[in-house]
Structure formats: structure tokens, C-alpha cells
Amino acid sequence: MKVEHLDSCIVRHFSYYYDLTRKDEELLLELERSPTKVKAGTRLWEERDSANEFCTLSRGWAYSYRIMENGSRQILELYMPGDIIGLREFAFSQRLASVKMAEDGVVCYFPHQHVLDLFRQSMALTTIMFAISSRQQVLITERLVNLARRNAKQKLAHFLLETYQRLKQTQANGHDSFRLPLSQELLADLLGLSPVHVSRTLTALSDEGLVFRERHVVTIPDLKALKEMADFDDRYLIDNMRPLFNSHNS
Amino acid sequence: MKVEHLDSCIVRHFSYYYDLTRKDEELLLELERSPTKVKAGTRLWEERDSANEFCTLSRGWAYSYRIMENGSRQILELYMPGDIIGLREFAFSQRLASVKMAEDGVVCYFPHQHVLDLFRQSMALTTIMFAISSRQQVLITERLVNLARRNAKQKLAHFLLETYQRLKQTQANGHDSFRLPLSQELLADLLGLSPVHVSRTLTALSDEGLVFRERHVVTIPDLKALKEMADFDDRYLIDNMRPLFNSHNS
DNA sequence: CGTTTAGTTGAGGAAGGTCAATCAGCGTGG
């Protein structure tokens, strides 16, 4: 049952795409050899640092961001346990964004070259890596659409729905509520709004009975209603590579 | 000198990342075996179509887009000759966006499986594919920042600078002007603005002597001034994988 | 030489930003 290996977030994440062989799992576990505890607010790296390693996130949330000339901050990606941080910079020698922990967590660094080893040694892992990369692109694209084309209420709702769904895909939680360890300021920087307006929007959503938030727990009583309101279509989160594998691999 | 192969946009594009072997080139040329002429406005595919092929763009510009519930359109990516269209959907069985030709052009379809063949047969091509994918992610991310954090004048300026730079990297053109075969409506859908405001912004930029546009030709008389104004930093366009290769491959 | 298509210009309006004051929770130290 290879239960033991599912302790590893990254193995669990990769398994989501395709059944891994024993050897694949061993290769993956290589990436998580040096777990490091990091406290909330720790900066894993900074824009312009030299980039020659990735990082797997084993516990806690993290986010990448850019500081603009005028001092405002745009958050680019939210990372959750099982995600690989820094994939974007594979073809670059410099970091293009900074990364910070949103809460206490555990990360494992590994050099870019390890990915080349993966490419060399396993077709399945290569394909999954590529799938993960393209999935990430899809997530960013959806966020772009969200920022460009929706109003504040929809932006916020859409983000909450995306997060809820992402969590459901990895951590099984049947409820209509989830933990969201992010301040309103962070939400603002994520959605391109001002903190003030996030607050207003959140109370508006609450007044309409669509979203409730207390402390760091968010509840969505009527998923369907919220999805409708936010123009949320989860197809972009539901990727599936099996057809690709089945039609070609043994 | 393998000059003959540089006729192929895609070979030229890949060569930008790393020197290809003869065999690599042959493999790549496989992808361009069925060139098809397409007229401006042709839709290559539509959201929700089943996705099992990519497409290389040999001539002309194309763009992917999404239509929102309220009828507005967001353009996601601009493709230029040498680009691969549809990478995003590698891990998906459905198209997540539609793609249209911005002008007359030539494309070549090839099935997703061909990429798996590449993975199987060439480390270099695998790595380059991955680099291209991560570069595309970087481009989208920068566009996200552009949409979320800059005002109309900066958005437009930033987009023009990015396009200018992208063209310079593939087509050598020494001048301070380039061809931009896009209507203002298209620019609006690209930048999340209204066509009206694009027009105003363009005249504002012209009044300030920063950008001139007549017909489909754009001139940037003072690159440095415009970059400053737009908060444009070209690091995100200058990727370089050589260090990665050199430190590990033969 | 009309007719379509793309761009320009003006006036009014809405969404969201900014600034500032206030409040609530909470950890810290006395």
C-alpha cells in the first residue's frame, strides 16, 4: 500500500496525477531530504537573489510577491503544502519575486539540477512536472482574469472558492468551512484592492449571507450561490492527465 | 552551419535556449510537418473544445482569450511566430481558452503525444520545453502585475515595451519602431481597459512625446524615458539556461 | 462615392482608493 510514502506531501501531490512506481517515489523523496522549520514571516528568498534551487513546501502556507516602485505589493502565488516553490524561475538565474511564509511551516530546498536528474531518470515524473508547471500557468491565468475583469465582490468570492477547492483536493475536509490564515491586508495585496475595500466587501458578502469569516476561519454556507455570483467555473482546477498516459504509455 | 533549419521558427526559438544537435532539430521539425494557412480572425479552437494537440505558429500573430459572463473579453496571451500555442492545456482534456489569429498566418498542429516523444528522446529538448513553459509563466505573471498595479498609461507603455523587446529577441530590427497589428479594441481587451480609454491614453502618451502610433506602426523615440515611466524592468524577458546546462551536462 | 469599420472627443457616473478616526482583540509587563 506504500502508505509510508504518503507522509510526503510531494509524493501525495505527484500521485494525484499518476500512480508512481516505487522508483519514482524514491526519486521524489530525494527532494525532501533536508526539511527546515521556518517561522511565519520568514523570507525564503528575495527578488534578484541568485536562483539555483527550488523548494518544496511541507507544512504551512507561503506566498510569492513583488514590490512595486510606488511601494505597493502584489502577491503572485499562494503556496500550500505539497507545492513546489520557484518553478517559475527554472529558466532564470535571478529570482523574479520574493517568497515569504504566511505562517510557521517546513520547507526543503533542492538544487535545480535535481530536476534534470528527474528528467533523465523517469518519464512519468518528467511528464508530471510538466503538468504541474502547466497547471500553475492555468491558475495564474485565471487569477489574471479575476484581477482584470471582475469587481471587488467577485474577486474576493472567486479567490475564496479557488482556495476552498484547492484545499479540498489535497486535504480532505467535508465541511463548508476552511482555515484561511491570511490578513485582510494580504488579501488586498493578492486581489489588487485596498485593505479598506476588502473589509467593506467582506461585510457586504456577509450581509448577503454568502460568506462568513471569523478570525481565520471562512464559511461558505451556499456554495452554489457563491459560485454563481462570482462567475466561478472549476474546470480550470480539475486537470487530468490519465488520458494522455493511457493512450501512449504501457 | 545548419542554416536550412533556421527557416523553422520553432527551431530558431529553441536554439535561443541551447545549441541543438542534429537529432534534436530533426525531432523538432517533426512538429512542423503539416503547415496550414489561416486567415485573420480564424478561430483555431474554442473554450471547452477537447484538447489533445498543440500548435506551432510559423507566421502571423495569434491570441488566446476568454469571454466573461457579462460579454467582455480578456485576452490572455499574444503569440508570435516561433511560439507554441496551447502549452497551458497540457494537463487538461478541455480547452480553457479560445485562440484566434490576429492576422493572416501559418500554423502547424501536432498531438500532445509528440511532446512525450520529445521527453523520451531528448534531454535537451525536454529541458527547453520546461524552460519555455516556465518563461511563459513569467510573462503571464508580469502581465498580472501590470493589470493589477499600474494605471492606464503605465499598462499601455509596459505592454508596448514588452512587445518591442520580444520582437527584438526573435526578429532582429535595430529601429525604435515596430509593427503592431492590433486594433485599439484588442489592446483594450488585453489591458483590461475600455477602447475609449485606450484611445485617450494613447493620445496622452503621444502628447508627452513618449509613443507615436500611426496605422499599425509604433515608434518609441526615447526608450529609457518610457521604461522609467512604465516601471519596466526587462529582467523577466531575459532568461538564460546556459548556466544550468553547463554545470551539469557534458 | 456611399458604407462600413476604427478611432476620437465630450459629459456624466460608478467603483474603488486615500486619509483619518475609531474600535476590537490580544499579548506583555507591571
Next chain:
DNA sequence: CCACGCTGATTGACCTTCCTCAACTAAACG
């Protein structure tokens, strides 16, 4: 156990940017 101060959230007043609608002009095109 309480006072203090910190951070994060809320609320109000006012302002800016960009949108919308609409009329108009300029090319492009048969």
C-alpha cells in the same frame, strides 16, 4: 488582574480613475 500598546479590522468623507453612452470624424473598401 489590569493597564498599555500593538496589530488588524471597521467606518465615514472625499477624491481619482476609468467606464459608459453618445455623437462625431477619419480612414479603408468595395
